Amino acid sequence: MRSRYDIVVVGGGPAGSSAARSAAMRGKSVLILEKDRDIGIPVRCAEAVGEIGLKRFLDPKPEWISNKVNFARLIAPDGTAVEVSHHVGGYILNRKVFDFDLAQMAAQHGANIMTKTHVYDLKRDADGKINGVKYLYLGKPCEVESRIVIAADGVESRLSRLAGIDTVLRLQDIETCVQMTVANVRLDRQYCDFYFSSRLAPGGYVWVFPKNDHLANIGLGISGEHNAPRAAIDYLKEFIQSHYPDASILTTVAGGVPCAPYMDRMVTDHFMVVGDAAHQANPMTGGGIVLAIWAGQICGEVAADAIDGNDTSQKRLRQYEKLWYDAGGKVHIRSYRLKEAVYRLTDDELNRTAHKINKLAPENRTLVSIFKTALLHNPKLISDIIKVFLS
Amino acid sequence: MLNIIHEICDLCGTCVSVCPFDALELFENRLKLKEENCTQCLLCLNVCPLHAIEEDSE
Ligand SMILES: Cc1cc2nc3c(=O)[nH]c(=O)nc-3n(C[C@H](O)[C@H](O)[C@H](O)COP(=O)(O)OP(=O)(O)OC[C@H]3O[C@@H](n4cnc5c(N)ncnc54)[C@H](O)[C@@H]3O)c2cc1C
Ligand code: SF4
Ligand code: SF4
Numbered sequence: 304m305r306s307r308y309d310i311v312v313v314g315g316g317p318a319g320s321s322a323a324r325s326a327a328m329r330g331k332s333v334l335i336l337e338k339d340r341d342i343g344i345p346v347r348c349a350e351a352v353g354e355i356g357l358k359r360f361l362d363p364k365p366e367w368i369s370n371k372v373n374f375a376r377l378i379a380p381d382g383t384a385v386e387v388s389h390h391v392g393g394y395i396l397n398r399k400v401f402d403f404d405l406a407q408m409a410a411q412h413g414a415n416i417m418t419k420t421h422v423y424d425l426k427r428d429a430d431g432k433i434n435g436v437k438y439l440y441l442g443k444p445c446e447v448e449s450r451i452v453i454a455a456d457g458v459e460s461r462l463s464r465l466a467g468i469d470t471v472l473r474l475q476d477i478e479t480c481v482q483m484t485v486a487n488v489r490l491d492r493q494y495c496d497f498y499f500s501s502r503l504a505p506g507g508y509v510w511v512f513p514k515n516d517h518l519a520n521i522g523l524g525i526s527g528e529h530n531a532p533r534a535a536i537d538y539l540k541e542f543i544q545s546h547y548p549d550a551s552i553l554t555t556v557a558g559g560v561p562c563a564p565y566m567d568r569m570v571t572d573h574f575m576v577v578g579d580a581a582h583q584a585n586p587m588t589g590g591g592i593v594l595a596i597w598a599g600q601i602c603g604e605v606a607a608d609a610i611d612g613n614d615t616s617q618k619r620l621r622q623y624e625k626l627w628y629d630a631g632g633k634v635h636i637r638s639y640r641l642k643e644a645v646y647r648l649t650d651d652e653l654n655r656t657a658h659k660i661n662k663l664a665p666e667n668r669t670l671v672s673i674f675k676t677a678l679l680h681n682p683k684l685i686s687d688i689i690k691v692f693l694s
Numbered sequence: 695m696l697n698i699i700h701e702i703c704d705l706c707g708t709c710v711s712v713c714p715f716d717a718l719e720l721f722e723n724r725l726k727l728k729e730e731n732c733t734q735c736l737l738c739l740n741v742c743p744l745h746a747i748e749e750d751s752e
Binding site: 459464530557 | 704706707708709710711712713714716719720721722725737738739740743745
Protein backbone atom coordinates (compact mmCIF):
# COMPACT_ATOMS: atom_id res chain seq x y z
CA MET A 304 0.00 0.00 0.00
CA ARG A 305 1.44 3.32 -1.10
CA SER A 306 0.16 6.87 -0.78
CA ARG A 307 0.12 7.44 -4.53
CA TYR A 308 -0.86 5.25 -7.47
CA ASP A 309 -1.19 5.76 -11.18
CA ILE A 310 -4.77 4.48 -11.01
CA VAL A 311 -7.27 3.94 -8.20
CA VAL A 312 -10.16 1.64 -9.08
CA VAL A 313 -13.27 1.86 -6.90
CA GLY A 314 -15.16 -1.45 -6.76
CA GLY A 315 -13.85 -5.00 -6.92
CA GLY A 316 -16.48 -6.52 -9.23
CA PRO A 317 -15.77 -7.83 -12.73
CA ALA A 318 -15.45 -4.33 -14.21
CA GLY A 319 -13.01 -3.13 -11.57
CA SER A 320 -10.84 -6.24 -11.57
CA SER A 321 -10.70 -6.30 -15.35
CA ALA A 322 -9.75 -2.62 -15.63
CA ALA A 323 -7.13 -3.04 -12.92
CA ARG A 324 -5.67 -6.12 -14.55
CA SER A 325 -5.35 -4.55 -17.96
CA ALA A 326 -3.70 -1.40 -16.58
CA ALA A 327 -1.39 -3.40 -14.30
CA MET A 328 -0.35 -5.57 -17.25
CA ARG A 329 0.82 -2.37 -18.89
CA GLY A 330 3.08 -1.60 -15.96
CA LYS A 331 0.86 0.88 -14.13
CA SER A 332 0.59 0.98 -10.35
CA VAL A 333 -3.02 0.20 -9.51
CA LEU A 334 -5.07 0.03 -6.30
CA ILE A 335 -8.55 -1.53 -6.06
CA LEU A 336 -10.73 -0.39 -3.16
CA GLU A 337 -13.75 -2.57 -2.31
CA LYS A 338 -16.23 -1.67 0.39
CA ASP A 339 -17.45 -5.16 1.20
CA ARG A 340 -15.66 -7.58 3.47
CA ASP A 341 -14.97 -10.05 0.66
CA ILE A 342 -14.45 -9.78 -3.04
CA GLY A 343 -17.27 -11.76 -4.67
CA ILE A 344 -19.73 -11.73 -1.76
CA PRO A 345 -22.65 -11.20 -1.69
CA VAL A 346 -23.55 -12.66 -5.08
CA ARG A 347 -26.32 -10.48 -6.48
CA CYS A 348 -26.47 -12.35 -9.73
CA ALA A 349 -28.05 -15.23 -11.62
CA GLU A 350 -24.53 -16.20 -12.73
CA ALA A 351 -25.26 -17.00 -16.38
CA VAL A 352 -22.73 -16.21 -19.10
CA GLY A 353 -22.44 -17.21 -22.73
CA GLU A 354 -19.64 -19.62 -23.42
CA ILE A 355 -18.43 -17.78 -26.50
CA GLY A 356 -18.55 -14.41 -24.79
CA LEU A 357 -16.57 -15.54 -21.77
CA LYS A 358 -13.97 -17.39 -23.84
CA ARG A 359 -13.22 -14.24 -25.80
CA PHE A 360 -11.60 -12.83 -22.70
CA LEU A 361 -10.72 -15.68 -20.38
CA ASP A 362 -9.89 -19.32 -20.41
CA PRO A 363 -12.62 -20.71 -18.13
CA LYS A 364 -11.35 -22.66 -15.12
CA PRO A 365 -13.42 -25.65 -13.95
CA GLU A 366 -13.82 -24.19 -10.45
CA TRP A 367 -15.60 -21.11 -11.87
CA ILE A 368 -18.39 -23.20 -13.29
CA SER A 369 -21.32 -24.76 -11.45
CA ASN A 370 -23.07 -26.07 -14.52
CA LYS A 371 -22.97 -26.02 -18.28
CA VAL A 372 -26.28 -25.39 -20.05
CA ASN A 373 -27.03 -26.28 -23.65
CA PHE A 374 -30.64 -25.28 -24.27
CA ALA A 375 -33.01 -22.43 -23.54
CA ARG A 376 -36.80 -22.37 -23.25
CA LEU A 377 -38.90 -19.24 -23.45
CA ILE A 378 -42.20 -19.78 -21.66
CA ALA A 379 -45.24 -17.73 -22.67
CA PRO A 380 -47.91 -16.55 -20.21
CA ASP A 381 -50.19 -19.53 -21.00
CA GLY A 382 -47.34 -21.95 -20.35
CA THR A 383 -46.45 -22.65 -23.98
CA ALA A 384 -42.75 -23.41 -24.04
CA VAL A 385 -40.75 -22.36 -27.05
CA GLU A 386 -37.54 -24.26 -27.25
CA VAL A 387 -34.70 -22.43 -28.93
CA SER A 388 -33.46 -24.91 -31.49
CA HIS A 389 -29.83 -24.15 -31.65
CA HIS A 390 -27.29 -25.09 -29.09
CA VAL A 391 -27.07 -22.31 -26.52
CA GLY A 392 -23.68 -22.83 -24.94
CA GLY A 393 -23.69 -21.20 -21.55
CA TYR A 394 -22.31 -21.52 -18.05
CA ILE A 395 -23.89 -20.99 -14.69
CA LEU A 396 -20.90 -19.64 -12.82
CA ASN A 397 -19.93 -19.82 -9.22
CA ARG A 398 -19.45 -16.09 -8.94
CA LYS A 399 -17.96 -16.15 -5.48
CA VAL A 400 -15.01 -18.06 -6.91
CA PHE A 401 -15.08 -16.29 -10.27
CA ASP A 402 -15.00 -12.70 -8.93
CA PHE A 403 -12.37 -13.71 -6.38
CA ASP A 404 -10.21 -15.15 -9.14
CA LEU A 405 -10.60 -12.08 -11.37
CA ALA A 406 -9.30 -9.96 -8.51
CA GLN A 407 -6.49 -12.43 -7.97
CA MET A 408 -5.47 -12.14 -11.61
CA ALA A 409 -5.26 -8.36 -11.25
CA ALA A 410 -3.15 -8.86 -8.12
CA GLN A 411 -0.83 -11.25 -9.93
CA HIS A 412 -0.08 -8.48 -12.39
CA GLY A 413 0.82 -6.21 -9.50
CA ALA A 414 -2.46 -4.50 -8.53
CA ASN A 415 -2.94 -3.85 -4.80
CA ILE A 416 -6.38 -4.62 -3.38
CA MET A 417 -8.08 -3.59 -0.17
CA THR A 418 -11.47 -4.71 1.14
CA LYS A 419 -13.64 -3.19 3.87
CA THR A 420 -12.66 0.11 2.30
CA HIS A 421 -15.52 2.47 1.62
CA VAL A 422 -14.80 5.29 -0.80
CA TYR A 423 -16.97 8.24 0.19
CA ASP A 424 -15.60 11.13 -1.85
CA LEU A 425 -13.26 12.22 -4.60
CA LYS A 426 -10.11 14.04 -3.67
CA ARG A 427 -9.38 17.24 -5.57
CA ASP A 428 -6.37 19.57 -5.71
CA ALA A 429 -6.45 23.32 -5.17
CA ASP A 430 -7.71 23.82 -8.75
CA GLY A 431 -10.56 21.38 -8.27
CA LYS A 432 -8.89 18.70 -10.38
CA ILE A 433 -9.66 15.10 -9.36
CA ASN A 434 -6.49 13.58 -7.92
CA GLY A 435 -7.55 10.62 -5.80
CA VAL A 436 -10.21 9.42 -3.41
CA LYS A 437 -11.16 9.63 0.23
CA TYR A 438 -12.12 6.44 1.96
CA LEU A 439 -12.91 4.89 5.29
CA TYR A 440 -10.82 1.91 6.19
CA LEU A 441 -12.15 0.08 9.24
CA GLY A 442 -13.95 3.26 10.13
CA LYS A 443 -10.87 5.49 9.82
CA PRO A 444 -10.83 8.30 7.22
CA CYS A 445 -7.88 8.03 4.80
CA GLU A 446 -6.85 9.39 1.40
CA VAL A 447 -4.94 8.10 -1.57
CA GLU A 448 -3.71 9.99 -4.60
CA SER A 449 -3.88 8.88 -8.20
CA ARG A 450 -3.61 10.26 -11.68
CA ILE A 451 -6.83 8.57 -12.78
CA VAL A 452 -9.81 7.36 -10.76
CA ILE A 453 -11.86 4.55 -12.31
CA ALA A 454 -15.39 4.22 -10.90
CA ALA A 455 -16.42 0.56 -11.13
CA ASP A 456 -18.80 0.92 -8.22
CA GLY A 457 -21.80 -0.89 -9.66
CA VAL A 458 -25.38 0.15 -10.11
CA GLU A 459 -25.47 2.63 -7.24
CA SER A 460 -22.46 4.54 -8.64
CA ARG A 461 -22.35 7.55 -6.40
CA LEU A 462 -18.81 8.37 -7.44
CA SER A 463 -19.79 9.35 -10.97
CA ARG A 464 -22.26 11.85 -9.64
CA LEU A 465 -19.55 13.38 -7.49
CA ALA A 466 -17.45 13.69 -10.65
CA GLY A 467 -20.31 15.41 -12.46
CA ILE A 468 -21.47 12.51 -14.64
CA ASP A 469 -25.19 11.88 -14.37
CA THR A 470 -25.84 8.17 -13.78
CA VAL A 471 -29.26 8.49 -12.14
CA LEU A 472 -31.58 5.85 -13.59
CA ARG A 473 -35.18 6.46 -14.60
CA LEU A 474 -37.63 3.92 -13.19
CA GLN A 475 -38.24 2.42 -16.63
CA ASP A 476 -34.48 1.91 -17.00
CA ILE A 477 -33.85 -0.22 -13.96
CA GLU A 478 -34.88 -3.81 -13.45
CA THR A 479 -35.58 -4.41 -9.79
CA CYS A 480 -34.66 -7.98 -8.96
CA VAL A 481 -34.88 -10.63 -6.30
CA GLN A 482 -33.32 -14.03 -6.54
CA MET A 483 -33.40 -17.13 -4.40
CA THR A 484 -31.02 -20.04 -4.69
CA VAL A 485 -33.24 -23.00 -3.99
CA ALA A 486 -32.62 -26.66 -3.25
CA ASN A 487 -34.91 -29.67 -3.51
CA VAL A 488 -36.16 -28.87 -6.99
CA ARG A 489 -36.20 -31.30 -9.93
CA LEU A 490 -34.61 -29.87 -13.04
CA ASP A 491 -33.04 -30.82 -16.29
CA ARG A 492 -29.70 -29.17 -15.73
CA GLN A 493 -29.14 -28.68 -19.46
CA TYR A 494 -32.00 -26.14 -19.71
CA CYS A 495 -32.29 -22.49 -18.80
CA ASP A 496 -35.90 -21.32 -18.55
CA PHE A 497 -37.15 -17.78 -19.12
CA TYR A 498 -40.78 -16.89 -18.32
CA PHE A 499 -42.26 -13.83 -20.00
CA SER A 500 -45.60 -12.74 -18.59
CA SER A 501 -47.03 -9.53 -17.18
CA ARG A 502 -48.59 -11.57 -14.39
CA LEU A 503 -45.31 -13.20 -13.33
CA ALA A 504 -42.85 -10.38 -14.02
CA PRO A 505 -44.20 -7.16 -15.58
CA GLY A 506 -41.62 -5.45 -17.78
CA GLY A 507 -39.08 -8.20 -17.20
CA TYR A 508 -38.80 -11.94 -16.90
CA VAL A 509 -38.37 -14.85 -14.49
CA TRP A 510 -35.25 -17.00 -14.81
CA VAL A 511 -34.64 -20.55 -13.66
CA PHE A 512 -30.96 -21.36 -14.02
CA PRO A 513 -29.93 -24.80 -12.76
CA LYS A 514 -26.70 -25.10 -10.78
CA ASN A 515 -27.14 -28.88 -10.75
CA ASP A 516 -30.06 -31.34 -10.97
CA HIS A 517 -31.71 -30.10 -7.78
CA LEU A 518 -30.28 -26.66 -7.10
CA ALA A 519 -31.17 -23.51 -9.07
CA ASN A 520 -30.95 -19.76 -9.14
CA ILE A 521 -34.56 -18.69 -9.47
CA GLY A 522 -35.18 -15.01 -9.71
CA LEU A 523 -36.90 -12.25 -11.55
CA GLY A 524 -36.49 -8.70 -12.62
CA ILE A 525 -39.38 -6.35 -13.14
CA SER A 526 -39.34 -2.87 -14.54
CA GLY A 527 -38.90 -0.21 -11.85
CA GLU A 528 -42.14 1.27 -13.16
CA HIS A 529 -44.09 -1.83 -12.14
CA ASN A 530 -42.60 -2.45 -8.71
CA ALA A 531 -45.40 -0.85 -6.69
CA PRO A 532 -47.66 -1.63 -4.96
CA ARG A 533 -46.45 -5.22 -5.44
CA ALA A 534 -42.68 -5.46 -5.41
CA ALA A 535 -40.25 -7.96 -6.93
CA ILE A 536 -40.17 -10.04 -3.73
CA ASP A 537 -43.95 -10.56 -3.85
CA TYR A 538 -43.79 -11.77 -7.44
CA LEU A 539 -40.93 -14.14 -6.71
CA LYS A 540 -42.56 -15.67 -3.63
CA GLU A 541 -45.66 -16.32 -5.70
CA PHE A 542 -43.69 -17.84 -8.58
CA ILE A 543 -41.75 -20.23 -6.36
CA GLN A 544 -44.88 -21.20 -4.44
CA SER A 545 -46.75 -22.03 -7.64
CA HIS A 546 -43.94 -23.58 -9.70
CA TYR A 547 -41.60 -25.11 -7.11
CA PRO A 548 -43.68 -25.55 -3.93
CA ASP A 549 -41.20 -27.95 -2.32
CA ALA A 550 -38.19 -25.69 -2.78
CA SER A 551 -35.97 -24.92 0.17
CA ILE A 552 -34.54 -21.44 0.03
CA LEU A 553 -30.80 -21.27 0.67
CA THR A 554 -30.18 -17.63 -0.22
CA THR A 555 -32.26 -14.55 -0.95
CA VAL A 556 -30.70 -11.49 -2.55
CA ALA A 557 -32.09 -8.26 -3.94
CA GLY A 558 -30.47 -6.21 -6.66
CA GLY A 559 -30.91 -3.72 -9.45
CA VAL A 560 -29.70 -3.96 -13.02
CA PRO A 561 -29.38 -0.92 -15.25
CA CYS A 562 -31.30 -1.69 -18.47
CA ALA A 563 -30.83 1.79 -19.76
CA PRO A 564 -30.13 3.70 -22.96
CA TYR A 565 -26.53 3.90 -24.11
CA MET A 566 -24.59 6.26 -21.85
CA ASP A 567 -22.37 8.28 -24.12
CA ARG A 568 -20.50 10.18 -21.44
CA MET A 569 -18.19 7.90 -19.45
CA VAL A 570 -15.22 10.11 -18.69
CA THR A 571 -14.26 13.49 -17.38
CA ASP A 572 -10.80 14.87 -16.58
CA HIS A 573 -8.80 12.16 -14.73
CA PHE A 574 -11.93 10.06 -14.20
CA MET A 575 -13.57 7.09 -15.97
CA VAL A 576 -16.72 5.01 -15.30
CA VAL A 577 -17.09 1.35 -16.21
CA GLY A 578 -19.44 -1.64 -15.85
CA ASP A 579 -22.90 -1.36 -14.31
CA ALA A 580 -21.93 2.10 -13.10
CA ALA A 581 -21.73 3.11 -16.79
CA HIS A 582 -24.99 1.28 -17.59
CA GLN A 583 -23.12 -1.19 -19.79
CA ALA A 584 -25.28 -4.25 -18.99
CA ASN A 585 -27.37 -5.46 -21.93
CA PRO A 586 -30.73 -3.67 -21.62
CA MET A 587 -32.76 -6.56 -23.05
CA THR A 588 -31.29 -9.40 -20.99
CA GLY A 589 -29.73 -7.62 -18.01
CA GLY A 590 -26.55 -9.63 -18.56
CA GLY A 591 -23.54 -7.57 -17.57
CA ILE A 592 -20.70 -9.81 -16.44
CA VAL A 593 -18.92 -10.30 -19.76
CA LEU A 594 -19.68 -6.74 -20.86
CA ALA A 595 -18.14 -5.43 -17.64
CA ILE A 596 -15.01 -7.48 -18.26
CA TRP A 597 -14.80 -6.33 -21.85
CA ALA A 598 -15.33 -2.64 -21.10
CA GLY A 599 -12.96 -2.93 -18.14
CA GLN A 600 -10.25 -4.18 -20.42
CA ILE A 601 -10.67 -1.24 -22.80
CA CYS A 602 -10.92 1.22 -19.93
CA GLY A 603 -7.70 -0.07 -18.31
CA GLU A 604 -5.82 0.04 -21.61
CA VAL A 605 -6.82 3.61 -22.36
CA ALA A 606 -6.01 4.68 -18.79
CA ALA A 607 -2.54 3.13 -19.03
CA ASP A 608 -1.84 4.71 -22.42
CA ALA A 609 -3.05 8.09 -21.20
CA ILE A 610 -0.67 7.94 -18.26
CA ASP A 611 2.20 6.91 -20.54
CA GLY A 612 1.43 9.90 -22.75
CA ASN A 613 1.20 12.15 -19.68
CA ASP A 614 -2.27 13.36 -20.68
CA THR A 615 -5.20 12.22 -18.55
CA SER A 616 -7.57 14.95 -19.66
CA GLN A 617 -11.17 14.27 -20.64
CA LYS A 618 -10.22 14.77 -24.27
CA ARG A 619 -7.61 12.02 -24.10
CA LEU A 620 -9.77 9.63 -22.05
CA ARG A 621 -12.62 9.96 -24.52
CA GLN A 622 -10.81 7.39 -26.58
CA TYR A 623 -12.32 4.85 -24.17
CA GLU A 624 -15.83 6.10 -25.05
CA LYS A 625 -15.04 5.74 -28.71
CA LEU A 626 -13.53 2.27 -28.44
CA TRP A 627 -16.40 1.10 -26.25
CA TYR A 628 -18.95 2.49 -28.67
CA ASP A 629 -17.29 0.56 -31.50
CA ALA A 630 -17.15 -2.59 -29.37
CA GLY A 631 -20.50 -2.62 -27.59
CA GLY A 632 -22.39 0.57 -28.37
CA LYS A 633 -24.35 -0.44 -31.44
CA VAL A 634 -25.56 -3.71 -29.94
CA HIS A 635 -26.52 -1.83 -26.80
CA ILE A 636 -28.62 0.69 -28.69
CA ARG A 637 -30.36 -2.04 -30.68
CA SER A 638 -31.01 -4.10 -27.54
CA TYR A 639 -32.57 -1.14 -25.79
CA ARG A 640 -35.03 -0.66 -28.65
CA LEU A 641 -35.80 -4.36 -28.63
CA LYS A 642 -36.46 -4.26 -24.90
CA GLU A 643 -38.91 -1.43 -25.36
CA ALA A 644 -40.73 -3.34 -28.10
CA VAL A 645 -40.81 -6.73 -26.40
CA TYR A 646 -41.97 -5.41 -23.04
CA ARG A 647 -44.82 -3.62 -24.75
CA LEU A 648 -46.32 -6.94 -25.90
CA THR A 649 -49.45 -7.98 -24.04
CA ASP A 650 -49.81 -11.48 -22.61
CA ASP A 651 -52.24 -12.35 -25.44
CA GLU A 652 -49.73 -11.25 -28.01
CA LEU A 653 -46.99 -13.24 -26.33
CA ASN A 654 -49.18 -16.36 -26.31
CA ARG A 655 -50.13 -16.00 -29.96
CA THR A 656 -46.51 -15.41 -30.85
CA ALA A 657 -45.41 -18.52 -28.96
CA HIS A 658 -48.00 -20.62 -30.83
CA LYS A 659 -46.80 -19.22 -34.16
CA ILE A 660 -43.16 -19.84 -33.39
CA ASN A 661 -43.88 -23.42 -32.40
CA LYS A 662 -45.22 -23.92 -35.91
CA LEU A 663 -41.84 -22.96 -37.34
CA ALA A 664 -39.58 -25.88 -38.17
CA PRO A 665 -37.56 -26.57 -35.01
CA GLU A 666 -34.29 -25.79 -36.74
CA ASN A 667 -35.54 -22.27 -37.51
CA ARG A 668 -36.27 -21.40 -33.90
CA THR A 669 -33.21 -19.31 -33.28
CA LEU A 670 -33.34 -16.48 -30.81
CA VAL A 671 -33.25 -13.97 -33.62
CA SER A 672 -36.13 -15.58 -35.51
CA ILE A 673 -38.12 -15.79 -32.29
CA PHE A 674 -37.77 -12.12 -31.60
CA LYS A 675 -38.47 -11.30 -35.22
CA THR A 676 -41.61 -13.43 -35.18
CA ALA A 677 -42.62 -11.86 -31.90
CA LEU A 678 -42.42 -8.50 -33.54
CA LEU A 679 -43.74 -9.31 -36.99
CA HIS A 680 -46.95 -10.95 -35.83
CA ASN A 681 -48.00 -7.87 -33.99
CA PRO A 682 -48.99 -5.16 -36.42
CA LYS A 683 -49.00 -2.39 -33.86
CA LEU A 684 -45.32 -3.00 -33.41
CA ILE A 685 -44.45 -2.44 -37.05
CA SER A 686 -43.17 1.04 -36.34
CA ASP A 687 -41.01 -0.33 -33.54
CA ILE A 688 -39.58 -3.01 -35.80
CA ILE A 689 -38.67 -0.45 -38.36
CA LYS A 690 -36.85 1.45 -35.69
CA VAL A 691 -35.16 -1.66 -34.29
CA PHE A 692 -33.98 -3.09 -37.56
CA LEU A 693 -33.53 -0.18 -39.89
CA SER A 694 -31.91 2.54 -37.87
CA MET B 695 -40.56 11.55 6.07
CA LEU B 696 -39.15 8.24 4.90
CA ASN B 697 -38.55 5.30 7.13
CA ILE B 698 -35.90 2.77 6.17
CA ILE B 699 -36.59 -0.64 7.62
CA HIS B 700 -33.04 -1.83 8.19
CA GLU B 701 -34.14 -5.33 9.20
CA ILE B 702 -35.46 -5.80 5.64
CA CYS B 703 -32.93 -3.79 3.62
CA ASP B 704 -30.45 -5.97 1.71
CA LEU B 705 -28.08 -3.07 0.87
CA CYS B 706 -28.57 -3.69 -2.84
CA GLY B 707 -28.30 -0.05 -3.92
CA THR B 708 -31.29 -0.07 -6.26
CA CYS B 709 -32.87 2.87 -4.46
CA VAL B 710 -29.58 4.80 -4.53
CA SER B 711 -29.39 4.44 -8.29
CA VAL B 712 -32.74 6.16 -8.89
CA CYS B 713 -32.62 8.93 -6.29
CA PRO B 714 -32.38 12.16 -8.29
CA PHE B 715 -31.21 14.20 -5.32
CA ASP B 716 -28.36 12.12 -3.97
CA ALA B 717 -30.21 11.70 -0.71
CA LEU B 718 -29.37 8.02 -0.21
CA GLU B 719 -26.05 6.36 0.40
CA LEU B 720 -24.92 2.92 1.40
CA PHE B 721 -22.50 3.70 4.14
CA GLU B 722 -20.69 1.17 6.30
CA ASN B 723 -23.32 -1.55 5.84
CA ARG B 724 -26.27 0.69 6.37
CA LEU B 725 -28.52 2.64 4.02
CA LYS B 726 -28.44 6.26 5.10
CA LEU B 727 -30.92 8.98 4.25
CA LYS B 728 -29.70 12.55 4.05
CA GLU B 729 -32.94 14.20 5.05
CA GLU B 730 -31.78 17.65 3.95
CA ASN B 731 -31.50 16.41 0.32
CA CYS B 732 -34.71 14.37 0.24
CA THR B 733 -37.68 15.89 -1.58
CA GLN B 734 -39.94 12.92 -0.74
CA CYS B 735 -40.45 12.11 -4.38
CA LEU B 736 -40.81 8.44 -3.30
CA LEU B 737 -38.98 6.99 -6.30
CA CYS B 738 -36.79 4.96 -3.93
CA LEU B 739 -39.80 3.55 -2.15
CA ASN B 740 -41.39 2.54 -5.44
CA VAL B 741 -38.29 0.77 -6.71
CA CYS B 742 -37.17 -1.18 -3.64
CA PRO B 743 -37.51 -4.90 -4.43
CA LEU B 744 -38.15 -5.77 -0.77
CA HIS B 745 -40.47 -3.01 0.58
CA ALA B 746 -37.68 -1.84 2.86
CA ILE B 747 -38.65 1.83 2.60
CA GLU B 748 -41.97 3.17 3.81
CA GLU B 749 -43.54 6.55 4.28
CA ASP B 750 -43.61 7.54 7.90
CA SER B 751 -47.17 8.00 9.03
CA GLU B 752 -46.70 11.15 11.11
C1 LIG C 1 -30.32 -10.26 -9.53
C2 LIG C 1 -29.31 -10.06 -10.61
C3 LIG C 1 -29.06 -11.07 -11.53
C4 LIG C 1 -28.09 -10.91 -12.53
N1 LIG C 1 -27.84 -11.95 -13.36
C5 LIG C 1 -26.88 -11.85 -14.29
C6 LIG C 1 -26.54 -12.95 -15.12
O1 LIG C 1 -27.10 -14.05 -15.00
N2 LIG C 1 -25.58 -12.79 -16.06
C7 LIG C 1 -24.91 -11.61 -16.20
O2 LIG C 1 -24.04 -11.51 -17.07
N3 LIG C 1 -25.20 -10.55 -15.43
C8 LIG C 1 -26.15 -10.64 -14.47
N4 LIG C 1 -26.44 -9.56 -13.66
C9 LIG C 1 -25.69 -8.31 -13.85
C10 LIG C 1 -24.28 -8.43 -13.28
O3 LIG C 1 -24.35 -8.87 -11.94
C11 LIG C 1 -23.59 -7.09 -13.35
O4 LIG C 1 -23.71 -6.57 -14.66
C12 LIG C 1 -22.10 -7.18 -12.99
O5 LIG C 1 -21.92 -7.61 -11.68
C13 LIG C 1 -21.47 -5.82 -13.19
O6 LIG C 1 -20.17 -5.80 -12.71
P1 LIG C 1 -19.55 -4.47 -12.10
O7 LIG C 1 -18.14 -4.80 -11.75
O8 LIG C 1 -19.82 -3.33 -12.98
O9 LIG C 1 -20.39 -4.18 -10.78
P2 LIG C 1 -20.54 -5.02 -9.44
O10 LIG C 1 -20.33 -6.46 -9.67
O11 LIG C 1 -21.81 -4.57 -8.84
O12 LIG C 1 -19.33 -4.49 -8.54
C14 LIG C 1 -19.31 -3.21 -7.98
C15 LIG C 1 -18.49 -3.26 -6.72
O13 LIG C 1 -18.23 -1.95 -6.25
C16 LIG C 1 -18.30 -1.94 -4.85
N5 LIG C 1 -18.56 -0.55 -4.42
C17 LIG C 1 -19.66 0.19 -4.68
N6 LIG C 1 -19.54 1.41 -4.13
C18 LIG C 1 -18.33 1.44 -3.52
C19 LIG C 1 -17.65 2.44 -2.75
N7 LIG C 1 -18.19 3.64 -2.54
N8 LIG C 1 -16.42 2.14 -2.25
C20 LIG C 1 -15.86 0.91 -2.48
N9 LIG C 1 -16.49 -0.06 -3.19
C21 LIG C 1 -17.70 0.19 -3.70
C22 LIG C 1 -19.44 -2.88 -4.55
O14 LIG C 1 -19.39 -3.38 -3.22
C23 LIG C 1 -19.21 -3.98 -5.59
O15 LIG C 1 -18.41 -5.01 -5.10
C24 LIG C 1 -27.39 -9.69 -12.64
C25 LIG C 1 -27.65 -8.66 -11.73
C26 LIG C 1 -28.59 -8.83 -10.72
C27 LIG C 1 -28.84 -7.73 -9.74
S1 SF4 D 1 -33.56 -0.81 -2.70
FE1 SF4 D 1 -34.44 -1.54 -0.77
S2 SF4 D 1 -33.17 -3.32 -0.21
FE2 SF4 D 1 -32.05 -2.20 -1.78
S3 SF4 D 1 -30.69 -0.82 -0.62
FE3 SF4 D 1 -32.57 0.34 -1.06
S4 SF4 D 1 -33.88 0.02 0.72
FE4 SF4 D 1 -32.27 -1.53 0.81
S1 SF4 E 1 -37.86 10.14 -1.65
FE1 SF4 E 1 -36.86 10.80 -3.57
S2 SF4 E 1 -35.34 12.30 -2.87
FE2 SF4 E 1 -35.98 11.18 -1.04
S3 SF4 E 1 -34.45 9.55 -0.86
FE3 SF4 E 1 -36.19 8.70 -2.02
S4 SF4 E 1 -35.64 9.00 -4.16
FE4 SF4 E 1 -34.31 10.33 -2.96
